[in-house]
Amino acid sequence: MLERIIRTYSWVNPGGVENLRFIVVQVGRTIQIINTTTEPYSAGIIYQETLPSSEDNPRFSFATIGSDLVVAIDEPDLLLYSYEEGVIKKRTGRLKIRDMFGVEDIWNGQDLTEGLGLLVRPTSPTDAHIYNLRNQTWALPAYQTTDRIRTMATGWAVGKFPSNSDNSNYALAPDPAAKSKYSPQTDRFWQASMVQPVGTHRAPMGHFIIDALHRGQSRLAEAAYLRALHGLSYPINDLPFDSTKGGARFVAEYAGRVFYSGFSDIVYGPDSKSPKLSSYVLFSQLVRTPDDAFKCYQDGDPTSKDLPDLLDTDGGFIRLSGASNICAMMNLGKSLMVFAENGVWMISGNGDDGFTANNQMVTKITERGTKYSDTIVTVDGTAMYWSEDGIYHLRQNEYGDWGASSLTEDTIQSFYEDISSEERLYCKGLYDSYDKKVRWVYNNFVGAVGPSKELVFDIQLGAFYPNEIGTVVGGKFPRVCSMVLIPPYRVGKAQEEITYMGEGITYNGEEVTYPSLIPVSGTKEIIYLSAYSFDFGFVDYGFTTYQNIDFRDWPEVDGGVDAEAVLITGYLSGGDASRNKQVPYISFHLERTERGFKDDGTGNLVPEGESSCLVQAQWSWNNSPNNGKWGEPFQAYRYKRLYSPYGPSDNFDNGEAIISTRNKLRGIGKALSLKITSEPYKDLRLVGWSISMDMNSNV
Amino acid sequence: MALPDNELSSSPVPGKFLSAGSAALLERTVDYEDGPIAEQDVSMGLAYQVWKAFVNEEGDIWVQPSEGVGRTLISASGEITDVSIAFNQNGDLHCAYVEDGVARLYWYDSSVNSFVTTDLEAGVRTPKITMDEKRPSQQNSSDIILSYIKADNGLYYRQQRDRFQIERPLHPGPFVMIRQMYMNTGWRLQWLLVPGVPIL
Numbered sequence: 001m002l003e004r005i006i007r008t009y010s011w012v013n014p015g016g017v018e019n020l021r022f023i024v025v026q027v028g029r030t031i032q033i034i035n036t037t038t039e040p041y042s043a044g045i046i047y048q049e050t051l052p053s054s055e056d057n058p059r060f061s062f063a064t065i066g067s068d069l070v071v072a073i074d075e076p077d078l079l080l081y082s083y084e085e086g087v088i089k090k091r092t093g094r095l096k097i098r099d100m101f102g103v104e105d106i107w108n109g110q111d112l113t114e115g116l117g118l119l120v121r122p123t124s125p126t127d128a129h130i131y132n133l134r135n136q137t138w139a140l141p142a143y144q145t146t147d148r149i150r151t152m153a154t155g156w157a158v159g160k161f162p163s164n165s166d167n168s169n170y171a172l173a174p175d176p177a178a179k180s181k182y183s184p185q186t187d188r189f190w191q192a193s194m195v196q197p198v199g200t201h202r203a204p205m206g207h208f209i210i211d212a213l214h215r216g217q218s219r220l221a222e223a224a225y226l227r228a229l230h231g232l233s234y235p236i237n238d239l240p241f242d243s244t245k246g247g248a249r250f251v252a253e254y255a256g257r258v259f260y261s262g263f264s265d266i267v268y269g270p271d272s273k274s275p276k277l278s279s280y281v282l283f284s285q286l287v288r289t290p291d292d293a294f295k296c297y298q299d300g301d302p303t304s305k306d307l308p309d310l311l312d313t314d315g316g317f318i319r320l321s322g323a324s325n326i327c328a329m330m331n332l333g334k335s336l337m338v339f340a341e342n343g344v345w346m347i348s349g350n351g352d353d354g355f356t357a358n359n360q361m362v363t364k365i366t367e368r369g370t371k372y373s374d375t376i377v378t379v380d381g382t383a384m385y386w387s388e389d390g391i392y393h394l395r396q397n398e399y400g401d402w403g404a405s406s407l408t409e410d411t412i413q414s415f416y417e418d419i420s421s422e423e424r425l426y427c428k429g430l431y432d433s434y435d436k437k438v439r440w441v442y443n444n445f446v447g448a449v450g451p452s453k454e455l456v457f458d459i460q461l462g463a464f465y466p467n468e469i470g471t472v473v474g475g476k477f478p479r480v481c482s483m484v485l486i487p488p489y490r491v492g493k494a495q496e497e498i499t500y501m502g503e504g505i506t507y508n509g510e511e512v513t514y515p516s517l518i519p520v521s522g523t524k525e526i527i528y529l530s531a532y533s534f535d536f537g538f539v540d541y542g543f544t545t546y547q548n549i550d551f552r553d554w555p556e557v558d559g560g561v562d563a564e565a566v567l568i569t570g571y572l573s574g575g576d577a578s579r580n581k582q583v584p585y586i587s588f589h590l591e592r593t594e595r596g597f598k599d600d601g602t603g604n605l606v607p608e609g610e611s612s613c614l615v616q617a618q619w620s621w622n623n624s625p626n627n628g629k630w631g632e633p634f635q636a637y638r639y640k641r642l643y644s645p646y647g648p649s650d651n652f653d654n655g656e657a658i659i660s661t662r663n664k665l666r667g668i669g670k671a672l673s674l675k676i677t678s679e680p681y682k683d684l685r686l687v688g689w690s691i692s693m694d695m696n697s698n699v
Numbered sequence: 700m701a702l703p704d705n706e707l708s709s710s711p712v713p714g715k716f717l718s719a720g721s722a723a724l725l726e727r728t729v730d731y732e733d734g735p736i737a738e739q740d741v742s743m744g745l746a747y748q749v750w751k752a753f754v755n756e757e758g759d760i761w762v763q764p765s766e767g768v769g770r771t772l773i774s775a776s777g778e779i780t781d782v783s784i785a786f787n788q789n790g791d792l793h794c795a796y797v798e799d800g801v802a803r804l805y806w807y808d809s810s811v812n813s814f815v816t817t818d819l820e821a822g823v824r825t826p827k828i829t830m831d832e833k834r835p836s837q838q839n840s841s842d843i844i845l846s847y848i849k850a851d852n853g854l855y856y857r858q859q860r861d862r863f864q865i866e867r868p869l870h871p872g873p874f875v876m877i878r879q880m881y882m883n884t885g886w887r888l889q890w891l892l893v894p895g896v897p898i899l
Binding site for chain 1: 897
């Protein structure tokens with residue numbers, strides 16, 4: 001079965017509307033944009049598009065820059081969506097860079113880009129050499145010189161084509177002897193100045209702004225355009241194809257720019273100068289207009305005599321030496337973290353200054369990388385992520401240095417190791433800052449079998465606990481697939497009254513209103529995207545939350561399934577594992593939950609909001625009842641006195657807030673573990689328990 | 700009449716599905732229908748008990764009343780992917796199903812006084828069948844409705860009073876599938892549809 005990828009992203013403040021959020025859902029190759037002011041959310045789809053992709057299961061990457069959404073789809077075209085006057089508008093763009101690579105340049109068997117070859121001035125042109133020269137200060141005409149290359153090649157001074165170290169800017173100077181009508185202040189090209197070579201360093205390059213991915217075709221197009229624009233000699237017809245497969249797979253916003261990574265190493269028609277982009281991170285210019293998001297180059301021409309400077313606001317690219325399989329980027333505080341399979345790198349500004357094109361620093365933080373991009377969660381200025389060998393917490397120490405420490409090593413390591421690679425690959429994590437819990441859902445892909453699972457890390461307790469969300473149909477559906485952040489405080493739709501002179505306006509007896517956006521509040525920050533079926537290649541999904549007070553998952557589907565609660569304690573050995581113990585009595589304290597009565601349809605009154613707490617003793621590290629070391633479960637939630645309601649409206653107020661029971665715990669063993677479970681469709685709020693334990697004197 | 704003027708109501712009246720209609724909403728090979736005490740015995744009405752149809756381990760369509768003995772309704776030679784059942788006014792069991800991608804209707808043809816199986820057009824998917832009105836007071840206006848999605852992703856229906864010979868469009872869609880079609884608490888025949896374009 002084709003595995004349909006399902007991902008979600010929260011688009012904050014689209015169109016610059018404060019507190020407005022859109023949910024972006026990717027199902028397979030289709031994205032849907034959902035306006036959260038409409039409930040149910042699934043009815044709020046305002047935009048849908050099936051995107052081109054050569055992959056069966058593409059992972060699109062989303063980032064918000066300003067109020068726009070940038071989407072990377074592993075294709076040469078990047079997508080930028082904006083929300084204008086209630087409508088989603090789409091632009092496409094390609095990443096543009098200055099050509100800082102050039103092309104392979106061989107003449108008479110000698111590489112003209114290396115060593116002494118840099119000094120060689122060929123006597124005949126090749127397309128590659130002419131292109132390199134144009135890209136290296138030989139592009140533009142000078143006063144009374146249409147083509148500086150031609151002047152060099154056919155002129156009286158040199159009579160050869162320039163070498164790759166020749167910088168034509170050195171030969172540009174005014175002519176103070178010229179009469180004023182001949183512009184004495186204007187630079188001329190003095191070919192005599194080029195007679196002596198300058199050294200074995202390459203001339204500045206980067207005149208051409210080319211497609212970062214389809215470089216060969218772009219070079220030909222730019223060179224042809226330049227030639228037509230200035231009437232230059234030496235047409236360029238043949239250059240290496242030099243095209244990188246696909247496009248950017250990951251996108252992130254940082255320092256007011258857009259960063260792109262996750263490029264392929266595969267190059268079609270390469271030459272020796274073709275870059276392997278997999279370890280590159282491209283960054284745009286400071287984004288002031290949407291088009292800036294795609295400009296990964298410096299504004300000033302580095303081959304220009306007058307404006308070659310790199311500005312702070314310029315774009316460019318960074319090479320992360322050694323990084324393989326970059327899988328995500330994330331803005332953390334003043335840094336951009338780049339997650340790769342073999343480590344985490346930090347891109348930042350040097351010192352206290354922020355990142356700019358002129359001030360950048362790359363640091364490798366840890367060798368504990370990840371390939372599970374959706375597991376990365378930002379938690380109050382830190383990050384947590386799933387790696388091959390555990391869950392790591394990336395944070396600054398007391399000295400401000402970044403490092404990663406394992407959260408699972410001393411806690412749930414074996415539990416974590418039992419989670420399969422496939423489950424980790426599709427796992428999705430989010431942090432609920434209101435709840436102070438990090439949640440990762442896994443076994444959440446459409447083809448999975450068995451319950452969806454959730455691993456919760458309680459920040460305040462520093463503890464993990466697992467959830468299972470049962471399925472109703474064939475162990476497959478409904479299935480929690482992803483999560484998205486919807487802050488409790490956001491905007492919702494309301495109808496506001498139109499007034500005139502302080503009086504409401506009515507029409508045909510009805511108040512006239514207009515729709516407006518107002519702040520609304522809620523209590524949860526995370527909602528789940530759940531798949532209900534996968535038929536005819538189509539994933540039918542909806543949005544769900546933990547909200548059922550009858551302890552049923554999916555109550556709207558055939559009544560749902562019981563959401564059972566289970567707690568198994570650690571082993572209590574009283575500090576001495578060699579002696580047998582007995583627990584004559586154990587007291588449980590539970591919150592009373594009954595809040596009234598309802599008629600069961602036969603005239604009998606049954607309590608509403610019933611609780612139940614089943615407790616089982618498990619002695620001496622036994623992990624099954626086969627050894628007779630597991631006791632019979634008993635009910636620990638019991639009323640000491642019967643309560644008689646006066647009728648259906650009785651609110652069951654017996655004055656007790658806590659139900660405390662004293663129970664005999666049968667059995668004997670060297671250590672005791674308790675298994676505490678709820679009963680189907682009943683509440684259970686455990687406050688605590690107390691044990692009196694007797695220990696034998698004999699070993 | 701289930702669908703006055705052969706079209707959907709101008710204003711939707713959504714509600715919960717009645718009785719057996721609220722079960723197995725996500726399962727295409729399981730269907731529940733309120734039905735009589737036994738096949739061809741409507742002495743206790745058409746909503747005496749819930750009947751369940753499903754694909755059994757042999758791959759056949761099995762019908763099982765909540766009280767009584769079940770039986771094989773359709774012996775399948777191919778893979779059954781959709782099942783839906785209904786009873787007519789005489790308690791005759793009808794079934795719409797898809798076998799090896801071909802949608803079929805098993806129904807009682809009063810013109811020949813026997814059960815016949817009719818193949819529906821190629822590309823028909825998720826056929827659903829139900830008796831719209833099961834209340835005794837509405838017997839005269841009741842109808843078995845067969846509804847499905849066609850290859851053009853539109854919603855169509857046929858009805859018993861036309862001997863299922865006339866196909867009528869209901870909504871151009873696009874729909875992926877019908878998840879359920881049954882009477883709702885507002886006494887309207889209600890469709891639960893999955894909107895979208897399938898990837899076939």
